Structure formats: structure tokens, C-alpha cells
Amino acid sequence: DKADIGVTGLATMGRNLARNFAHHGHVVAVHNRTESRTTRFMEEHRDEGAFLPASTVEEFVASLERPRKAIIMVKAGAPTDAVIEELAAVMEPGDMIIDGGNAHYMDTRRREAALRERGIHFVGTGISGGEEGALNGPSIMPGGDAEAYKTLGPLLEDVAAKVDGVSCCVHVGPDGAGHFVKMVHNGIEYADMQLIAESYDLLRQALGLSPQELSGVFREWNQGDLESYLIEITAEVLGHTDPATGKPFVDVVQDQAEQKGTGRWTVQSALDLGVPVTGIAEAVFARALSGHPEQRAAARSLTGPSGTAGDSGLVEDVRRALYASKIVAYAQGFDQMAAASAEYGWDLNLGAMATIWRGGCIIRARFLDRIRAAYDADPNLPTLLVDPTFAQALEEAQESWRRVVATAATIGVPTPGFSSALAYYDGLRRDRLPAALLQGLRDFFGAHTYRRVDREGSFHTDWSADRAERSA
Numbered sequence: 446d447k448a449d450i451g452v453t454g455l456a457t458m459g460r461n462l463a464r465n466f467a468h469h470g471h472v473v474a475v476h477n478r479t480e481s482r483t484t485r486f487m488e489e490h491r492d493e494g495a496f497l498p499a500s501t502v503e504e505f506v507a508s509l510e511r512p513r514k515a516i517i518m519v520k521a522g523a524p525t526d527a528v529i530e531e532l533a534a535v536m537e538p539g540d541m542i543i544d545g546g547n548a549h550y551m552d553t554r555r556r557e558a559a560l561r562e563r564g565i566h567f568v569g570t571g572i573s574g575g576e577e578g579a580l581n582g583p584s585i586m587p588g589g590d591a592e593a594y595k596t597l598g599p600l601l602e603d604v605a606a607k608v609d610g611v612s613c614c615v616h617v618g619p620d621g622a623g624h625f626v627k628m629v630h631n632g633i634e635y636a637d638m639q640l641i642a643e644s645y646d647l648l649r650q651a652l653g654l655s656p657q658e659l660s661g662v663f664r665e666w667n668q669g670d671l672e673s674y675l676i677e678i679t680a681e682v683l684g685h686t687d688p689a690t691g692k693p694f695v696d697v698v699q700d701q702a703e704q705k706g707t708g709r710w711t712v713q714s715a716l717d718l719g720v721p722v723t724g725i726a727e728a729v730f731a732r733a734l735s736g737h738p739e740q741r742a743a744a745r746s747l748t749g750p751s752g753t754a755g756d757s758g759l760v761e762d763v764r765r766a767l768y769a770s771k772i773v774a775y776a777q778g779f780d781q782m783a784a785a786s787a788e789y790g791w792d793l794n795l796g797a798m799a800t801i802w803r804g805g806c807i808i809r810a811r812f813l814d815r816i817r818a819a820y821d822a823d824p825n826l827p828t829l830l831v832d833p834t835f836a837q838a839l840e841e842a843q844e845s846w847r848r849v850v851a852t853a854a855t856i857g858v859p860t861p862g863f864s865s866a867l868a869y870y871d872g873l874r875r876d877r878l879p880a881a882l883l884q885g886l887r888d889f890f891g892a893h894t895y896r897r898v899d900r901e902g903s904f905h906t907d908w909s910a911d912r913a914e915r916s917a
């Protein structure tokens with residue numbers, strides 16, 4: 446008679462999520478601003494389970510079992526605020542509003558605080574996996590308070606993807622933690638895709654391999670360390686022939702990457718937190734560079750090499766460079782989650798984040814088991830790079846990695862992902878960084894002071910006079 450859960454917003458994601466709940470035996474209330482969408486939903490899916498269609502928000506809320514649980518799956522931003530307000534106006538203390546859209550975590554923090562005042566639990570929830578995932582089991586990253594999770598959690602865990610019998614849903618942490626983690630997931634996805642794209646580009650240019658041949662290379666890579674959804678679909682896309690022209694599909698697609706903004710959000714947040722997520726940043730910037738056709742047309746007159754290089758050994762080199770760079774990109778993303786956890790008091794369990802990304806979401810990969818194992822072994826790992834398994838992988842990969850970056854530079858193929866990952870690796874492991882010189886310069890022009898390696902305290906050198914040093 447009453448619904449276990451409700452979904453408002455029946456576009457691609459909401460529709461499939463509602464069906465997923467119903468397929469798992471839950472009674473689902475469904476609602477959409479424009480009623481025709483609800484009507485169509487019922488026409489198409491009523492046989493799949495128990496749905497309670499509602500034409501108004503009041504009816505929708507009234508059809509929910511207490512404590513009421515309403516998932517919002519509408520456009521992020523102002524539409525989400527509007528729907529929250531409509532729901533909250535007719536809800537009661539103890540009820541739950543779950544935002545499953547791609548909200549910015551700062552919006553989620555704001556909304557959670559405002560609704561808490563009114564006694565309503567607000568659970569900002571990251572959902573990854575696109576329309577397929579929503580239907581068959583996404584990766585679910587709920588934030589909000591632990592009390593809400595007690596009754597909501599089992600429902601979400603039920604419809605999430607499962608890997609080795611473990612649900613890809615866990616209570617991430619309070620307020621905006623879920624949406625933050627979803628954001629970083631997307632940022633890592635950008636980095637992962639950029640590295641794959643560089644691998645393809647370099648091998649195609651250096652060895653003259655065709656997209657068909659490269660499809661085979663990626664298919665083979667998917668059998669090893671790199672096994673992942675993204676590598677698998679890379680083989681699919683590269684192997685696809687455009688039916689209209691008979692050309693490789695990848696050659697008829699305009700080479701200007703678009704973005705919806707979560708990668709940019711990740712980098713903006715990382716800048717604020719002071720975490721060097723160079724892999725994600727380079728990926729966001731590489732997309733931005735591709736999207737400047739006028740500059741690119743003008744720059745075609747600039748000179749540079751464009752030859753071939755290497756032999757079949759380069760394929761294995763690139764595979765290793767890709768793996769090493771991927772480790773770096775993930776290490777940076779996990780650093781960002783650790784930093785946010787400290788900043789906002791979220792107490793994130795990093796190993797659990799790797800666990801819920803193993804299935805359902807876009808970056809699902811075997812690799813995430815290794816990250817989980819690394820945090821299981823040492824929850825306070827200063828960086829994933831020093832986990833013994835990853836440290837060894839980096840050691841094994843690094844000759845190849847350096848050859849790949851050198852080859853790319855020599856023949857003029859841009860590999861910002863590979864290059865910056867290697868620079869990060871070398872930067873972190875370096876005994877002395879030139880930051881010492883930077884400090885000297887800062888003190889010279891701005892009296893910004895510096896610390897010494899041999900004594901406590903801050904110091905300033907009187908650069909314009911006798912160059913005597915004094916305590917600052």
C-alpha cells in the first residue's frame with residue numbers, strides 16, 4: 446500500500462533507478478514534474494514491479510512509508526534546490542531526501558545543514574555507472590548522517606552492483622562526503638581516459654598501427670594488470686567502423702573533447718586543498734586544449750618532428766607506462782580524498798572507497814582490489830606509491846615509462862598524462878627539491894622568509910644591504 450522508496454525525476458537515470466528498486470522487490474513511488482513522463486514510465490514498465498505513480502509532489506510524499514525516503518534524480522543546480530524545497534514543504538521530521546544527481550559537494554553541505562535545521566535528513570549520494578549502472582547496479586556513494594543510513598543503507602546496498610558478493614555501496618561519511626567522493630571518482634575517470642588516449646595516439650603515430658590493430662592491443666591489455674571497463678570499451682571503440690564511410694569510427698569523430706564539469710570541480714577543489722592532482726588536471730586541460738580549434742589551426746604552422754619511432758617493444762613499454770601513470774593518478778585522487786576528509790572531518794575509509802568502485806561505475810577495475818589491499822595493510826599509508834605492491838610495479842615499469850616519455854617528446858606526440866605522472870613520481874622521491882631555490886627567491890623579492898635545514902625558526906636575509914641573516 447505504501448512505497449519503500451520514491452524516485453522523482455524520471456529521465457534516463459531516475460527511470461532506470463526506479464526500475465532497479467522494483468526489480469529487487471521494493472515498492473517504488475514514481476513522480477516527475479512533467480506528468481507525461483510518469484504516464485509513459487507506467488505504460489512501459491508497470492509489469493516490471495510494484496510502482497505507485499504520483500501526479501503531484503503531495504501525492505508522491507503521501508505514498509511513502511515512514512520514515513519517508515525520496516530520491517531526487519533531476520538536473521543538478523537550481524532544479525535540485527527547487528525539488529528539495531517542494532519535498533521538504535510536505536515532509537515531516539525524520540524523513541529523508543536523497544539527492545542522487547551530480548551535485549557539487551559544497552551545495553550538498555549547504556543543503557544538508559539547512560534541512561537538518563528542519564529535522565529532515567539530507568543524503569547527498571553519488572551514483573556512478575550511467576544509465577546501464579542505474580538499471581543493473583551502480584556504484585553508490587551516500588553521504589549524510591549515520592542515522593539516515595541505518596534505514597536507507599540496506600535499500601541502496603540491495604540495488605548497487607555486487608563484486609564477489611560485496612555491495613558497491615557504503616556509507617561514505619557525513620554531509621557532502623558522498624558527492625565529494627563521486628566527484629573524485631569522475632576526476633580519476635578523466636585521468637584514466639587521458640592516459641588511454643595518449644597510449645593510443647603515441648602507438649598510432651610511432652608505429653603506424655591502425656585503429657583496428659590497436660583495438661587488438663587494448664583487448665590483449667585487458668587480460669592483464671590493466672583489466673578494466675575503460676580498457677575494454679577502448680578496444681570496442683577503436684575496433685568500430687563508421688557504417689557511413691567505412692572508415693575507422695575514431696577517424697570520423699571530431700577531435701574536440703567536451704566536459705560536463707566534474708573533472709574541473711575536482712581540480713578546483715584540489716587547488717583549494719593544496720593537493721597536486723596533476724594527472725586529473727592535465728586531463729582536464731588536455732580536453733580544454735582540444736576545444737580551441739582556432740588556436741589549433743593557427744598553430745599548425747609551428748614546426749616540430751612528426752616521425753615514427755621504436756619497434757614492437759614500444760607496445761609493451763606503453764602498457765607499462767600506462768599502468769605506472771595510472772597508479773600515480775589514483776594515488777593523487779586518494780590523496781585528495783584524504784585531504785578533504787581531514788579538512789571536513791569526514792573520517793573517510795579510503796579502502797572502502799576502492800571497494801565500492803570495483804563494480805557498477807566507469808572506473809571499475811581489478812586494480813581497485815590492489816588499492817583496497819594497500820589500505821587494509823596500512824590505513825595511514827602516506828601515499829599509495831609506497832605500498833609494496835605498487836612500489837614494485839613502479840620499479841618494474843619505470844624504464845619503459847621513461848622510454849615512452851622520451852620517445853613521445855622526440856617525435857612530438859603530446860603525452861601530458863604520462864609526462865606529468867613521471868614528473869610527479871620523480872618529484873616525490875627526490876632527495877632535495879629546487880623548492881629551496883624558490884624559497885630563496887621569495888625571500889629576495891618579497892622578504893617572505895625561509896626555514897633552514899640545520900636550525901629551528903624562520904629567517905630573512907637582508908638581500909639589498911649586507912646580506913646578513915636575521916631571525917624573522
Ligand code: NDP
Nearest residue numbers: 454455456457458459478479518519520521524546547575
Ligand atoms: P537530466 O539531468 O537530463 O534531468 C532531467 C530531469 O530533471 C527530468 O526529470 C526533468 O523533469 C527534471 N527537472 C529539470 N528541471 C526541473 C525542475 N526545475 N523541477 C523539477 N524537475 C526538473 O536527467 P538524467 O537522468 O540524465 O540525470 C539525472 C541526474 O543524475 C543529474 O543530476 C545527472 O547529473 C545525474 N547523473 C547522470 C548520469 C548519466 O549518465 N546521465 C550519471 C550519474 C549521475 P521534466 O521531465 O519535467 O523536464
